[in-house]
Amino acid sequence: MSELEQNDHRRIGQELDLFVFSDLVGPGLPMWTPKGTVVRQELDNFVQELRAPHGYERVTIPHITKRDLYNTSGHWEKFAEDLFRINSREGKEYALKPMNCPHHTQIFARKPHSYREMPQCYAETTMVYRDEQSGELGGLTRVLSITQDDAHVFCRTNQIKEEFLKIWDIVDKFYSTFGFILRVRLSFRDPETPEKYLGTKEIWDHAESALREIAEERRADFIEGAGEAALYGPKLDFMASNAAGREWQVATIQLDMNMPDRFDLTCINEQGEKERIVMIHSAITGSIERCTAVLLEHFEGKLPLWLSPVQVKVLPIGEAHFEYAQKVLKDLKVDNIRAEVDESNESLGKKIANFKKEKVPYALVIGDKEVAEDKVTLESRSGDKLGQMSVEDLTSKLKREIKERK
Ligand SMILES: [Zn+2]
Structure with a gap:
């Protein structure tokens, strides 16, 4: 296998049991296993944690809408080919959402907003659906169901710069955590x-x-980049590159002065008059599917501890050590550390080879000595022997590493 194929997210994702495609469901529609769902959730938690201090609030919308919304937004006309359309039994036309912004405008428009309440920042991680040709589909990078960590800032013209810079900071923090260098395209x-x-x-x-x-x-x-804008406005598109020289398109921040016009979105300014506002669209991961693909390839499947679906594998050497292994597992779970016990009949050497193959960050070896001294022996997937320690010391080490997102 070439190095590229070795490092293809489709192969790694299958080996790590993160997502699956089914002929019955169709191409371009990944389903996420329990382990894959942990990865998605951790990525989203990180984004929301970075957004929270900047005043973002969560909102929730349905996945379909009447055609009327997209007549007003312009999507029915300009986005026609990519739109999944649905007819109701009464013959009404609906569509699956290809993006969330039109719905979010209707949340903003529910009441008048004073300039004192601006900006309004809505965040929602949700799927959008785009009708791509099946020839274009492959792995997680081209899908029909796309999960965006979407956010819309409704703000005044004089708040654009500040709000953009805030999002830019979030993008920087998110990608530097993984060791990426960012470049930006206007x-x-x-x-x-x-x-x-x-x-x-x-x-x-x-x-x-x-x-x-x-x-x-x-x-x-x-x-x-001329010709790279969104339908409704220009964007900042971020490109992340790694030490191996690979580059991926990742986050995006978009300025939109059109949608607020089409939906007549305003705030009440200091003079008591209606003032046209602007919208800023942003997605930090770009999409969770694409981000997962990028991270699997960047790390060659060796996800950092905080992102790993299984963080610790407990390896009892023999049956005599199963009971103690279960006790250790219970202790780890109390501290929200994701752990599994390998109770197979394999030799210790084979168990160690397996945990490394599964790319679990740490293993705990448990034999007679560990049971007698109420300890565990820690080993990392890169082969570092980290010695004996109590479960208490172990969990505080792991919790620190998880919290710092090392
Ligand atoms: Zn949007």
């Missing part, structure tokens, strides 16, 4: 095909120069 419209986008030239010029100003102020390593 994704602008293609001036040759203005009919592909929503909104006037004036609105676009304004939005694009605002993004350029933010990138310059941040002294970012950026390039400009």
Whole structure:
């Protein structure tokens, strides 16, 4: 196998038992196993933890909508080919959501907002559905069901810069945790095909120069990409690269002055007048599917402790040690450490080989000595022998490592 195939997320994902495709469900529709769901949840928890101090609040929307919403947003017309459509028994037209923003506008629009309440920041991790051609589907990088850690900031024009910089900080923190270097692309419209986008030239010029100003102020390593914009506005697209020289497109922050116009979104300003607001769309992981693929390839399956579905494998040498192994397992679970016991009849050598193959970060070896002294012997998947310690010392070491997301 070539190095690339060795390191393909589809192969690693299968070996680690994270997700599965079924012919009955169809291509491009991954289903996540219990272990894969742990990885998704941990990634999302991290994003929400980074967002929380910046005033983001969670919202929840249904996965379908009447056609009317997308007539107003412009998706029915401009996004037609990618839209999954549904007809109700009464002949009403619905669609599966290809993005969450139109729904979120309706949450913002539920009541008038004073300038004092701005910005309003809504976050929701949820699936969107896009009708890609089956020839384009493969692994987690091209899917029909995409989980976005989506967020929409509804803010005043004079808050754009501050809100963008906050999200940029979150992106930086998230990716530096994994050891990535980030580059940014200013994704602008293609001036040759203005009919592909929503909104006037004036609105676009304004939005694009605002993004350029933010990138310059941040002294970012950026390039400009014509024709890479979203339907409704220009974007900052982040590219993450690793030490091995591989690069992936990851997070995105998008400035949108069109959707607020189409849905007539305003706040009440200091003069008591209605003032048009703007929207900022952002996804830190990009999508959880893509992010998982990137991380599996970047780490060659050796996920960091905090992200590993199984963090510790308990390896009793023989049957005489099973009971103590179960007690250790119970202690680890009390401290929310994800652990399993290998109670197979294999030799210790085979058990050690197996835990390394499963890419579990740590193993605890338990034999006569450990049972007698009420201890465990710790070994890492990279082969480091970390010696004997009490379960108490072990859990505090692991908890620290998890908390710091080492
Ligand atoms: Zn959006």
